[in-house]
Amino acid sequence: MKVQDSSFASLTTLRVGGTPRETVSCTTAAELAATVAQLDADRQPLLVVGGGSNLVVADGPLDLTAVLVRNEGISLVDGLLRASAGTTWDDVVVFAIEHGLGGIEALSGIPGSAGATPVQNVGAYGSEISDVLTRVRLYNRETGADEWVPASALDLAYRYSNLKFTSRAVVLEIELQLTPTELSIPLRHLGGEQVSLAEARKSVLETRRAKGMVLDEADHDTWSAGSFFTNPVVPTALADEIEAKVGEENMPRFAVAGGDGTKEAMEKLSAAWLIERAGFPKGFPGEEAPARLSTKHTLALTNRGHATADDIVALARRVQEGVDKQFGVELHPEPVWVALGLNNLP
Template sequence: MTDATPALSELTTLHVGGVPAAFFAPEAEAELIDVARELWSQDEPWLILGGGSNTVAPDEGYAGAVLRVATRGIERLDAPTGEVRLRIQAGEPWDYVVSVAVDNGWAGIETLSGIPGSTGAVPVQNVGAYGQEVGTSLIAVEVLDAESLEVRRLEASALSLGYRDSIFKHGYQGLITAVELKLMQAGTDASAEGAPIAYAQLAAALGVDLGTRVSLGAARDAVIALRRSKGMVLDPSDADTFSAGSFFTNPIVPESFARALPGDAPRWPVADQPDDGPVLVKLSAAWLIEHSGIGRGFALPGSRAAVSSKHTLALTNRGGATAREIVQLATFIQARVSNDFGINLQPEPVIL
């Protein structure tokens, strides 16, 4: 560790976390791979960090090495007429990728605008918002396998993508070095029309009916405005934006279980139903939190962590909060929802 080693609070959007034992941030892809191989050949703990928007880092710091993925670059690949294929280095900020796509009339990820973090992290969560998921546009990822130390190409079909889920959350260890996407050439600029709007809140914000096509630029602008209204666009002057985004995933439960909930509890059909077993529906984590008596702005006594004043799903650092305070608040919310509804909310960010 040197004096130049940054605290994790400087590298995460929740602004919590102490100083790691070592820190690396190579900006060249070959160097990134070399550093990762060196770290993995040693019997020491390591942590891969992208944009830091999905991480609750420990107050004590990190006992091993933090490898920050800072490589950037977008390469257009050969593709059939009407398609656009991109190879994007893992450290490229995701929202910049979306802005490039929209500005060039490339459709497929426009409603994923405003999401913080790096491109390499997007497949890990199978990021989705306002009717689109990255898995729909994902062709493959390039991964440095932590066991073989070789770079592999994994097709999207091999990633077991689901709702906020992939093989990377179930034991597979590796470093995503690049992401390959397939988009549609809808036009030449942001005025091109995208896919039909498939999310009711976005349709209402745009003032159109569900299924209406709007320009890519209009969709992007509306999504960013919605995210800003929920404190989901980073603003140094607004503590509501010092968060990890939605802290809990929307639970998926059997339809028979959902019927026992109050009639006004939102529920949506799940696209990928199991071949055998009960019919599944997705519930609103925000509704469950609010109806367990926890409202916007809620904080435990004396804590500097609080529920966002704009969006019940976001837990925020109101200034000087510790990781312990963030986790205590999350645990309290989980207990209240479990006691009232028998549902165990699952955190979305990685809690180290």
């Protein structure tokens, strides 16, 4: 179904971005696959849009069709949970908890659709969708097949899958293997404690709200695309250098698993910590700016009500350049950007 008068400012949580040539809302998997197939056959550029919570889209008229994923539904099939791609992800979490199923309670409050969760292997508080994802039903844009594929075919890694940035397939449904349980997984933000599923959700939502990480129309700190940069992985020698330079004890740093011992040792650092230490405090650059770092969390770039995509890009570049200059670390944007060149330093 065609939608009139939509713009990416209304389709995304960052609330910036121009107007697609056309917007089509798809309420069934068949309609979603057929719409994408037709646009591909006509060689028309398109962008698949779920909740718009991980998108940064350029301003102005855009030569693409926005295909809105709006097929909804949650069911239990042979002990596995299935969710249609357009289902609000947090509704899936609530459904699981109400059915006494554990495994995704730490992913409470992540905005967006169920179908997008494998795209960047969403994660929070020590949990990732890859922990429970068994299969995804894909419309394969290269072959035209509508097929269930195992999660192992997606190369899921930290905030990555082979669906991200490639647009090679559209997720129509996801399937999760959850665990009948009364107790949550060990929660990282509670020092590994296990609590009831409902308490886990409550505590995750409270922690997220304090950081502006639960959508709230009235709170501009949540007009964002979530964490704007991924946590960088750097050689241990560079991590040592940064720690010595900053001169603080307990710099957040985590050894990265993998390698065969012959490769250079690598560690993951906290992008938020680096941003703050590079001279970008919460709320940077100040009250008057249309785009600012969240006043609750340096990792979120936020729209204070009248920012443009260019304002967001300018702030992102400033932060990228500052961290690079100060520490020699290149930060990579986490969201998917459209018609913008955000990943490269000028």
